Amino acid sequence: MAITRLGGANAITGTIPQGNIANASLGAVTALPAAITTGDVLQVVSANKTNSFTTTSTSFSDVTGLSVSITPSSSSNKILILVTLYMSAEASPLQAKLFRGESTELQFVQDYAVAANDYATGSSVNMSILDTPSTTSATTYKVQIASSNNGNNAKVNGRWDSGSADIGDSTITVMEIAG
Amino acid sequence: MIEKAILKINPNAEFTINANDIDQITWLNGTTPIPKADIESKMAELPTAEEEAAQRENEKASGKQKLKDLGLTDAEIKALTGA
Numbered sequence: 001m002a003i004t005r006l007g008g009a010n011a012i013t014g015t016i017p018q019g020n021i022a023n024a025s026l027g028a029v030t031a032l033p034a035a036i037t038t039g040d041v042l043q044v045v046s047a048n049k050t051n052s053f054t055t056t057s058t059s060f061s062d063v064t065g066l067s068v069s070i071t072p073s074s075s076s077n078k079i080l081i082l083v084t085l086y087m088s089a090e091a092s093p094l095q096a097k098l099f100r101g102e103s104t105e106l107q108f109v110q111d112y113a114v115a116a117n118d119y120a121t122g123s124s125v126n127m128s129i130l131d132t133p134s135t136t137s138a139t140t141y142k143v144q145i146a147s148s149n150n151g152n153n154a155k156v157n158g159r160w161d162s163g164s165a166d167i168g169d170s171t172i173t174v175m176e177i178a179g
Numbered sequence: 180m181i182e183k184a185i186l187k188i189n190p191n192a193e194f195t196i197n198a199n200d201i202d203q204i205t206w207l208n209g210t211t212p213i214p215k216a217d218i219e220s221k222m223a224e225l226p227t228a229e230e231e232a233a234q235r236e237n238e239k240a241s242g243k244q245k246l247k248d249l250g251l252t253d254a255e256i257k258a259l260t261g262a
Contacts, residue, residue, distance in 0.1 A: 051197070051198035051199065052196075052197075052198065052199050053195065053196070053197050053198075054182050054195060054196045054199075055193075055194070055195045055207075056182060056185075056186065056192060056193055056194055056195075057193035057194070057195070057207045057208060058193075059193070059207055059208055061195045061205070061207065064195075064197040064198070064203070065197070150191060150193060151186060151190050151191055151192070151193075153182055158199075161183070161228075161231075162228060163180045163181065163199045163228075164199070165199075
């Protein structure tokens with residue numbers, strides 16, 4: 001016998017299978033219920049580097065210890081990346097890049113604040129960007145640096161002519177933001 | 180100190196060093212790796228950071244004295260050198 005009338009507001013209960021929900025019908029939704037918020041910080045992952053890293057190459061190299069992996073809980077969520085890099089260099093400018101994975105360059109910074117051949121000078125290089133990786137797979141963010149001239153030192157956390165990490169501790173922090 | 184020693188041996192060497200650790204050197208762009216013993220031997224020949232700092236102070240004092248001997252006043256020397 002065909003159903004001709006549903007009785008009461010709670011006559012149908014349960015879970016609608018995911019396959020029965022069409023994207024086309026969801027596309028017509030123009031606003032989320034007030035209970036669903038956006039902008040919340042859902043998780044935070046951070047790495048702190050306390051020792052030095054030196055390069056003498058103009059080719060960009062991964063800074064050991066300055067990478068993090070985060071797994072977004074939804075592909076619509078965003079990732080806010082904050083990097084504070086303490087650097088010095090034998091030749092100006094300081095150069096740093098921020099990558100998602102191995103090949104997606106998100107940011108490139110050149111800091112001309114450090115005078116060439118000033119052994120005592122260091123500087124903080126800051127990078128921040130709101131990324132949309134559009135995935136729920138583990139995603140890695142990493143920092144690379146390079147020297148401005150081959151054979152000249154560029155160093156993280158220390159003065160370029162010093163073996164020690166005497167400028168500061170560099171950090172990379174990523175936050176998943178509800179989309 | 181490690182990077183100075185390497186660059187004394189090969190001024191064109193391209194490499195990275197992590198944690199100032201001689202066992203964490205990565206040679207880049209075809210640079211021929213330098214044996215650890217050679218790097219350590221060269222490091223022993225280099226002046227320490229303290230010795231380099233003392234040398235810089237001596238050179239500063241010597242240069243200042245030479246300017247004075249030429250007849251410059253302390254104010255003029257400070258204006259020229261900032262010290």
